[in-house]
Amino acid sequence: MDQQEYFDKLAQAVSQLTAAITNVSLYPPTHPRVAPYIDRTHESLTDMLEITPQVMVLLIDDELVSSNRKIVLPGSAGQVFVKILKKKGVESISFITGLPRSHLEDLIQGLASTDAKALRSTSCIKLGKVEVAGGAAKEDEGVEEDEALRKKTLDEEIREFNDYREHGLSSMRDMYNAIKQGERMDIKVIHSIVGEFVRRFRREMNPLSLLGQIKNHDEYTFVHVTNVALLVMCQAEALGFSGANLHDIGVAALLHDVGKLIIPETIVAKPSSLTVEEREVMEQHATLGAQYLISQKEIPSLALLAALEHHIKFDGTGYPAIPGKWRPHIVCQLITIGDVFDAMRSRRPYRDAMPMPEIVNIMRKSSGSVFNPMLVDFFLRLIER
Ligand SMILES: [Fe+2]
Ligand SMILES: [Fe+2]
Secondary structure, eight states: OOOOHHHHHHHHHHHHHHHHHHHHHHHTTTTTTTHHHHHHHHHHHHHHTTTTTEEEEEEEETEEEEEEEEESSSTHHHHHHHHHHHOOOOOEEEEETOHHHHHHHHHHHHOOOOOOOGGGSSSSSEEOOOTTTTOOOTHHHHHHHOHHHHHHHHHHHHHHHHHHHHHHHHHHHHHHEEEEEEHOOHHHHHHHHHHHHHOOOOOOSSSGGGGGOOOOOGGGGHHHHHHHHHHHHHHHHTTTOHHHHHHHHHHHTTTGGGGGGGGGGHTTTOSSSOOOHHHHHHHHHHHHHHHHTTHHHHHHHHHHHHHTTTTOOOOOBEEEEEESOOOOOOHHHHHHHHHHHHHSSOBBBBOOOOOOOHHHHHHHBTTTHHHHHHHHHHHHHHTTO
């Protein structure tokens, strides 16, 4: 199946799914006006899931997107599906290998139902939701609960998350020091930090509440990479990535600046702006990082790519200079967003931290040049909740 066939199949699956949802509000799922649509959706998705472990459809700016490409549906099916997703507050749907037909049936009934609780993720269908303050659909709408108690629990969980992050930071510091002294990188440390982040993260947590602050000048690099990992994992989770994919994304984000360990400390930790020559040396951290990771064992290939591509902008400029119209991997585009955001919000010896409205303004202005417009918009909504 080539790329075009893949996207044709996806468009077919989504339009069959839309037909099933609209018809299931009139007939039961076993009815001949519904069942064949479910069968065809299931068939197309199963074919696709044979060549990829996950098929993700995102709703970004009223458009359906998959693997960074717009999905074009025949007739009005696209508009109808977008309307259904918006009404339910669903921002992404991920279909995962092994998808049983019954899960698809549940999704169709959930999307057609007026009962908010009828729509939920299953082991093979993950629904991503960003709940914008004052937004329409909330999963817990109508459910009576003790708000104060719920809030306190969430606050406690955030506090515990932050306590763990400090522990993760000290593991990163030890690992960085060991690498600087020529020891091999212990990838188990990275896996354990990412695993704990995934385990402790709740979708209701605003990513900004999880970030660490730089207390000493020399701890910038490992506080920064940890913050970037958190920002990227929050984006990826909200976009519907899960399981091993989400874990690898966290590992890649945590290692994106590993090349800085090879750059002289006098440049990395210079307390003032870099000269042109120093900047050229500093920019080598991307290729040096990728080369370093190639020499290590059991590193996900995504981490190599992230180290190499995280300073390549959405429009193909940046560094390292790669000829042709190079578009970074979608995960590297997420890392670029987290990377630039954290750099601007951090206080450095040669400048203060930027105020949030200024950061948001710069990020919006860089939409389409530095950042993927759809992803940066998604990110800003995520942190502005
Ligand atoms: Fe970097
Ligand atoms: Fe970075």
